[in-house]
Structures are given as C-alpha cells and as structure tokens.
Amino acid sequence: MSGRAQLMWDEAVTGYDFGSSHPMDPVRLALTMGLVRAFGLDGAVDVRSAKSAGESTLRLVHREDYVAAVRSASAAPGSADQAYGLGTVDDPAFAGMHEASALIAGLSVGAAEAVWRGESRHAVNFTGGLHHAMPGAASGFCVYNDPALAIARLLELGAERVAYVDVDVHHGDGVQAAFWEDPRVLTVSLHEHPRTLFPQTGWPEETGAGAGEGGAVNVALPAGTGDAGWLRAFHAVVPELLEDFRPQVLVTQHGADTHAEDPLAHLAVSLDAQRAVMTACHELAHAYAEDGRWVALGGGGYAVVDVVPRSWTHLVGIAAHAPVEPESVIPASWRDEVYARTRQLGPARMTDGRTPSWKPWEDGYDPADRLDQAVLATRRSAFPLRGLLA
Template sequence: MLVEDIMRRSLITIEPEDSIRLALLKIHQHRIRHLPVVSEGKLVGIISDRDVRDACPSIISTPHNEDEKILDTPVSSMQEKSCVPRTNNRSTQHRFQNREGRLSYDLAQRIRGITMKIKSAFIYSDEYLHYFFNEEHPFNQKRLVLTLDLLQMMNLLSENDIVPPRMATDDELALIHDRQYIEAVKECGHSKQEIPIAASFGLGTEDCPIFPNMHEASALAVGGTLRAVELVMSGEYRHAVNLAGGLHHGFRGRASGFCIYNDCSVAIAYLRQKYDARVLYIDTDAHHGDGVQWAFYDDPNVLTLSFHETGKYLFPGTGNITERGDGQGYGFSVNVPLDAFTEDDSWLEAYDTVLPTVARGFKPDVIVTQNGCDSHMFDPLTHLSTSMRIYQEIPKLARELAEELCDGRLIATGGGGYDIWRVVPRAWTLLWAELSGQRIVNNVPIPQAWIAKYQEESPVQLAPTILDPEGLFPPIPRRAEITAKNKNTIEKALLYCPRG
C-alpha cells in the first residue's frame, strides 16, 4: 500500500489573505488539526489548531477591540519579513508557519502579550474530601485544602482559575476497569453490611477500607482528570491540574495502594480512544506506578516512565528496569528504580538524563504527569532523602518538554504524599506555580496567615519557607555508593526505550 492509496485528495485549505476567524471556523467545521495555506495553487505554509486557538479571543482574556483585531488578522501577516528572536518564554513560541517556519515578528509580539494571561485550569471541588477512608488512614485529602489555602494566600490561585470536576461515567471507568468490579465498588459503598466478595476485589483491606459512597467519591476524582484532559485537548487551556487524581495503583479489577479507581489509566485510555493521541506518562511518586504500567504494557502508543524508590524495600515491589513492556509495547515501559536514601543531586541526575531522552524519542501528542511528593525526606512511608528542590525542578522540565514536543499539552495529577503538613502543600504549590506561569525561583516565605491558621492543628512545626534551607538534612553516609548505583540504573533504563 502506498501513501496515495490512503491520502485525502479533497483538501481543506486557506489563503494567505483570509482571516484567522475563517481559519478557526474551518478547523472546527471539518474537525481537522492542520490547515495548509495555499496561494495561486502552491503550498506556502501551514497552521495548526493550536496556533489558531492560541490567537482566538474565546480562550484569551483581552479587550473586545483587541479580540477583533486578532481574529481579523490575515493569515498572510504570518509570513515573515524578519525572523522572530528566540525568547525565554517557551509558551510564546507558537507554530504559525511560513516558508521559513517562523512567526511574523509583529504577530508574535501581539500573541506574546496575551498568552501571558492564559491560566492553567485548577480542577477542584470540596466534594473531593469525600474520598476519605478513616481518621487513622495515611491517605488524607485534607492536604488538598491545605494546598488550596496556601496557593490563595500566596496570590497564586484565583477563583477564575478553578474549574469544577465532573463525575466519570460507568462507560468511561470501563475503559480500564471491569464492570463487575465497578458494581462491587458501588455495592460496598452503599451497604451497611460487610460484602462477602469485597476482599476478592481488594476492598475492605487495610490499604483500601470501605467507606460510604465510595464509588461516587472515586468516580469524581477520575472525572476531575477527564475534565482536565478535555480542557487541554480542546485547546481551551494549555495545562490542567487535578491534585485529587494520581491514583496510579488501581487495577482493572482490584483496588490497591489507597486507590479504588485509576484515574491516570482511565484518562490515558480516554486520550487514546477519543483523540487517538500518543501519550507520555511521567510518574515521580516514590511508589512505582504499577497500575498504569500494566494497563498499557503492550501498547506502543503509550509510554510509561516511572521514577521511584526501588521495590526491594517498598510497596508495590515492582518497577524493575527489566519491566520494559511486552509485544509491540516492548521498550515503551521505562522504569528508573532509585536506591533507598537517594538525595537531590542523584535523583535529579536520573530525571534530567532519562526524561528528555525518552520524551524526544517517543514524540508524544500529550503528556500526563503523576506528581506524588512522597520522595521527600520527611515522608513517613518511604525511604528517599530528597528536599523540596526536586519539586521545583520536576514540573519545570515536564512543562518545557510539553512546549517543545506537543504544543504545551500537559495534564498534571496529584498522587502520594503523607506528610500533609510540611511537604504536600509546598510541593503542589511549586507544581501549580510552574504550570500557571508563575514560577517560584527564590526561597520565599510561607505566609504567616497560613502558618497561624494551621500550626495548632499540625502535629509538626510547619515549614517557614517554600524551599528547604541548605543543610536542613544531614548528608547520607553511603552517598557515593548510592549515586554509583543510580548511575548504573540510568544506563540500563535507557537500553531499549525510544531515544532522541
């Protein structure tokens, strides 16, 4: 079979003097992602749906008269008279293309002025707090409230940034989960008596106790991540964050590791089914993202990349470098198991080495991240020894790669994190600050109002600054040995995966 056998012969095109308004209309009417620019029968350029949406006033808050100017700008204005200089703000380097593949300087400057006002979506509802096992359980969504308050007191989050989640439907859950399992979750959450079959589904265990309305609370967390997917893939937002998500241990027919439904897996399956997208999944939780890995173990269109503490000492015991995928998916499961007591420099060396190599080799259409923050020295359930420094760097590189490889499309979820007072709020504040274009560079103080509000309730002294001060943690005696082990792991992790 040749290309001519499958190519579309009746092309949808646009002329250089047509307006951006017309380009937007054609893209929506014909449900296409790219629009050739043709002049006198010759191809002179191409624009994408992202290019047009970035200039569309329906998603950018600008004065009405400026909206009209942008929409009525002719496509020809994108054809370069002088090349655009590179800027430090990657989000302004969009791909309105001409013969040289560069932006018109005038249009680029106008776009730059308005894209800085684009805000990522923060998916949240107080109903997220109903995902609650019991008072003694380490998984405590009080951390969402702590983070929300910290973000608002630091003036990093406004009411306009917050988008409510929706409930995931049974059909959406069934993209990953067995329907029999979904019905069992419903029955357990609505019954006042013990369900005999619960244990066979991993329900009613020490890790996943049954709680009232368990299905509804869990489906809302999944729906929050699906809402994030829809906002990003529609072009309405560049990035979206659902901190109630990141429940990466859930399996097709079994709850595991505090996770009833696996929102990450459902979201990826949704991206594959609805958008036919190649998905790069990046998991930086201290626990291996086993549920997501096994869900797509033989799929070459989903690359799962997990940086975690070695399973020798920690649940779930998987995530070895030899777990590389199966069949056509071989090489698309990449694991970087780090030695216990790994510190910042070694952790970041693994992240900064493996992630760009794999991402550029895979060339995703969209990136999904799981942002567990239990690798911190303070976390009570893990054995890694990092500081807040890694949580400053993790979203920075993920966002840069999203801008470079997939027009900025990035969906971020939460995950583990069991020091809910000193670690989680600060780590997720750094995450949101980065993805909303408000990067925190210096070690700024935590607002006194936040500390005063929560110090009495907190069992530990709250941190006074967003980052940990130098010298807070004593050096690990086995540092050289641990670093050497991790270097060896990095080399092996890259052996069979896509590389770029």
C-alpha cells in the same frame, strides 16, 4: 488555545477519606488548596470542577464487576469484598467511596479533555494521581486509576501518542498495566527500588509486551537517593525519551512522597528538587508535546503539613506561568489554618533551603555508583527497544 492553566478542584474531594488512622489524610488536599489561595494562585488559573466519571468512562480502564463491587462497598462498607482489594488495611471501605473516587477520576478526565480540546495548554489536578488501582482491584490507597482514565479518554478522543511520566516514590504499576501492550502510550516511572518498597514492581526489565514492547520504562532508584541522584536519573532518561516519542500530550504524576520527611518511603529528596523536576516537566511539555499540552497530577505524599501543600502549590504556580519563588514567606493566614485543622505548626517558607544540582549523564558514568548502575540498567533494557542508544 487559552493561555491560562486550569486547576481542577471541588471541595467534595475531601470525602476520599479512609479514616483517621490512615496515612492518606484528606487534610493534605484542603491545605494545598488553602495555600494555593493564600498565594493568590487561584486568580492566575481557571479553577474548575468537573462531572464525576460515569460508568462508560470508568470502564475505559476498570472492569464492570469491579465498578459494581466499589458501588456496593460504598453503599454498605461492611460488605466490601476483599477479592477486589476493598475493605483491606490499605483500602478500607467507607461510605461514599465510589462517589469520592469517581469525582477525583472525573477531575483528571476533565483536565485531559480541556487540554486536548484547546481550552488550555496546561491543567492540574493535584487531588489525582492514584496510580496503583488495577482494572479489577483497588490497591495502594487507590480505588479508581485516574491517570489511566485520563490517558484512555485522550486516546478515545483521537490522541495517537500520550506520554506518562511518574515521579512518585512508588512505581506507577496500575498505569503501566493499563497500557502494557499499547504502542500509543509511553509510560516512564522513576521510583524507589522494588526490593525495598511497595508495590515490588517497576524493575528495569519491565518494558511492555506485544505491540507495546519498549513502551514501559522503569528507573529503580536505590533507597537513600537524594537530590543529585534523583535529578541525574530524571535527566538521564526522560528528556531523550520524550524527544524521540514526541507526544501529543504529556501527563505527569507528582507524588510528593519522594521527600526525605515522608514516613512511608526511603528517598531523601528535597522540596527544591521536586520543584526542579516540576519545572523540567513544564519545559519538556513546551519542547516536545503538541502545543505544550500538559496534564499534571498529584499522587502520594504523607507528610501532609510540611511537604505536600508546598510541593503541589509549586506545581500549580509552575503550570500557571506564575511560579512561587522558593524563598517566599508563607502567609500567616495559611499557617493559622494549619494549626486550626491539625494543631501542628506549618512551615515558614516555600523552600527546604537547598539549591539542587546534578551531574549530567553525558559527563560520564561511574560503574561503582549504585545510582549510575540503576540508570544504566534502565537505558540498556528500554532504550534499544525504541531505537535509542543505551
């Protein structure tokens, strides 16, 4: 197995463009790749493209009629059928929508294939993580559900245990739905509470069904949760589940929209805490996944200059075993690129100046603390179904 990580990239992903007034600005992808290059990380990984997801691959998760509807809207955006979630405010139809969406899906599927086949232990597709798309509908800025497609491809290749950990501020509803009754997949999502944020799902009582009961785990975090609470929740839930499940592959989704500056959500997490969770996921992959197999994806993130490029550049560095130090000064060449593209001033360092810390769950539970209440609700709902103590 290669010691070098793979970074999935194709310039054509910037064609995933809902328009100038939409929060999902593809400049975030271009700026991330620019920052990866500015730090020389493109030399520490194997940068690869992949073929777009074809019909048979897309149908591992999506219905035939939905794929046909996406193709139709892609060719004639004015004909988009809102019954499929297309042509809406969240998911406006645009020319080439199918092609751009299928490419992003193909990059995530390619990452999963590379890791499964032993071409690399780790693979990153920060353009992916589009976790809201449903089998028959677009949702939440997501047309094709690339994380679910990557997992489905792993199962098709013979995987018997795949763990999915989603730390986007929004619930990973589409991935959960795809594997709701499948005992081969464990989905874990940490997100802002559904009372205060789209998609209004991800309650701790959502635990899967049938043979998959206990295979969905949800931590619904109170609005305003900051570094200490976010990290406490992650470490109170994720490591124990992965130690028990022992996945053959760990797939993680790293939406950057947990950040305090994100305009679409209400958590107060720093870049430094995001980096800490990325590091933890890397360590958990080496500890519990077979041969350290790890597929890391991007996701949401709408502070497209100050947050997203720095966050996902850290992700690439960690996966490459060449982490960027938080105090690193960002190269002037990248800041010039930021100004040229956006007329904004880019950040100067790879840190928010925080040193994240948290109180381990084992050190005690505060019944008056809303964060602790949320964690306990998750453990009580899901852990006994897996034979674990709440």
